[in-house]
Amino acid sequence: MAFKTFLRTAFTVAALGAALAAPARAEVSEVRISKGFGILYLPLFVMQDQQFLEKRAKAAGLGDIKVTWLMLDGGNVINDAMMAGTLDFAGTGAPGFVTLWAKAKGIPGVEVVGVSGMSSTSLWMMSNKPELKSLKDFSATDKIALPGIKTSLAAVVLQMIAAKEFGDANYAKMDPMTVSLPHPEALAALVGGKTEIKAHFTSPPFQYIEAKSAGIHRVLNSVDYLGNLTLDVTFAPKKFVDANPKMTQAFIDAMDDANALIAKDKKLAAEIFAKGSKVKIDAAEVQEMIEDKDARFTATPEGVMKFAEFMHKAGSIKVKPAKWSDMFVPQLAGRSGS
Template sequence: MKKVFTFLTIFLLIFSLAGCSTNKQENHSITNQDITIRIATQYGLQYAPAQIMEKNKLIEKYMPGANIVWQTFPSGGAINEALAANRLDFAFMGPPPFLISWDKGVKIKLVSSVQGGPNGIVTYRPDIKSIKDFKDDDKIAMPGIGSTQHIFLQMESDKLMNDLHAMDDKVFSMSHPDAMNALLNKQVAAHFASAPYYFEEISNPDFHEVLTGKEAFGGEFTHIFLVATEEFHNSNPMAYAAVYQALVDSIAYINEHPEEAAKMLAPIYNLSEEKTLQYITWKDVNYSTTPYGLLKMAEFMKKAGYIKKTPEKMSDIAFETIVAQMGKKNGEDTQIEKLQR
């Protein structure tokens, strides 16, 4: 009963802000069966809330009969192409590809934070202790140019070499599963890895870590957000609220029932339940709807030339599900606003 009340409250907030007169939802003959929700996700345990949403049919709990289409993409760049072509309604993705699309005028905004947690550059080479130790022909596998991992690499290059592009020629675009295999076979010098591949690699006694994302960024950050198109948000407030509430339920499930979540996630990654539990409860792993470091990321991306503008206020890039959570304290930033810088 409490969850139903919460869902209705969220719906009323979204519906009132979206405007009662917005197009499709005025037609009361539309049913859940008429609604298709297309959602993109990617590889890695940072997307665990999405995987639990899908496996437990959490959206269907609030939108019975709706057609939920889940798609797995290899990178944020591929998701950006699908968003620009109007082939998606929601996407789980990192801040850099989101900000790049937003800057180009794609009508998308943030729905919620999803996960922040450890990632880092892992290598088998004992001679590599810093990013300055990579040789001319060395390659670092990661999802691609403009990925979160690449932005972190540029931040560290800027600090150590006074040249944020100094390591760009080392980037080798690969999905995380393929990158881990390439590292194991010594086909690349290193992998800028995310969970669970990061945990697997740093647990290997023959590997060591060169740099963490937290060190490069200089503090806490949100690794994954859920974004939605403005068209879907404005046209389908009930469905938008259903997806958001399903995400909230999924994050709460992982945090409150990690053993059960691990049991559900283990087969997806071909891991034992014990190891999966260890990974989703690893130090610094944070499944949360509260964003961290977003504006700091935007400011660096403008400096690096990825985007031409930065958001003047959070509502420029986020829907009310984030804006209302952040609040507004007259005269100074709220604590959540301070977390963005």
Template sequence: MPKRAWPGITAALLLLMLTLPRQVRAEADTVRIAQPYGLLYLPSYVVVDRHMIEDRAVVAGLGPIKVTLTRLASGPAGSDMLLAGDADVVMGGFGPALTLWDKTRGKQKVRGMLALCSSPLLVVSTDPRIHSLADFTDRDRIAVSAIKITDQAITLQMAAAKQWGWDARFRLDPLTVAMSNPDGQAALLGGLSEVRNHAAIIPFSIAELESGKAHLVMSSDDVLEPGSTSVVVYASAQFHDPNPKLYAATARAFEDAIDWINAHPHEAAAIYVAREPRKEGADWIETMIRDPALIRFGATPRGMQAHADFMHAVGTLKNKPENWKDLFWENMWTKDGS
């Protein structure tokens, strides 16, 4: 081979070496997850602790994946992180998920990745005067994870419309104050706060009821179809579109986690209390996981269209989905959802 050919060959090999890694690493190498506190978000802990996204990424032919987890006070806080580009996958109730779907378009378009579970929201009180919605006065306060758009706030609007009529649907809104579920429990049971009522998810609602200091005022099952989706995992087009393999691996990993929880409730409870220590212990958490009246983990969206219809009717959503599938990315479209 003529010597003058070597420089050209060397340059070509160098160019190939520089471009090949970029071709292999065409997708992101990190999945940043953000979630609130509570047993409803257990699949996220399982996904992270059992490295399920990393395992699915290997099957998909992707390179090493780094997974991070941030915990937040509420679903809307996760929405803010998603819009700021500080998270790839976030979790929250149907309220924050639908609100973000309504507000985003184009590159920031947000859709659901999958549902996580259904679990009744319980309104709990330590005030002996309050046993129904009719007992609330302007002086009372109800802790919710965030005002206006969370499941707690929307459920109270539904309940108010049922109790006093459509025109009174916002009657309870001025009574709500924003507190994370852990802070709401502490305020309720501590007895030193003006907050003596809490719209809470499990395990906080159950701990409050079992304390001997509180009683049940209402359940979301009184106004929502039982079994309706409580928590949604959602992601923006910024993660979904350029990372088809990683997105699919992440979605499948969350479904893997749900299946694993349903098959291994004892081990799942241990993972939860390791992440969110409870003095009641893992057996207490396992009892809840095994009780379908308290929680059912499942990826299929349920009642999302009805949730969206109500939020559109009250003006929280400007846009109304024609079908529940409009709210989710394509990996959910084959599900028998609603």
């Protein structure tokens, strides 16, 4: 009996020793990242062009990694792709991220977490109908194009503006007029003027292109109502960042690198965007947008709690974070976000 006990003990110790001696599971060598069409995604355009993530990953000891880039627009589409497991990091509107964070909170294997802030700028409501000079002028037949109804960045910002314009109880007053269209298609519909689309709630560069088009005017500017907020963030599945802490840090560092380049060399940043954009646009025009007083690019989230508080009050999310950092990776906790 004593001998059998000894064997069992020896086997357990040996197995434990082997487990301790075994190398830790390697982090991924390939990551999939999505970005959207507008200037709000500029840091990701720069990160891709300059291969900042590849460089940071190599410096972190992760070797030569492969980065696959996807172009996705609209919170619903991005959220579906993330839930399906086809994305590792995604750039998206802050409201779309908050929606998914709240929905998946506490569900093992499904939870998501913010990885960084990214950008803020003004969103403009553009129209091809002269009579539309404010939200109060819209009728049920005046359709407003935006990337995704109810949960996209533009949709939630429009709700927040409607709450200020018509009162908190009427935050969804404009929802029945919204139509889901990617920004490039919405631009074509608005400028063409032959569809039901009478307005487009959009971001740079599309609003600038529309402003220079005949018969198009600006109805409102989001900053006039809400001030400057981080409008786009990046996020990832929590299980991914937990299993890949070095890759996650490399991504944050690469985001900081991209934002540093934008701050230092706006001309180069503009050229990178113009080259990679799906819309034909001159780099000088892009530079003008980057230099706009309302345009900011930083990995530190600013004002994201305003989205969470509004969406919880509106009932579109059931779980409200106690503080902004509850929604983001611990690596950002030391930053002065909000």
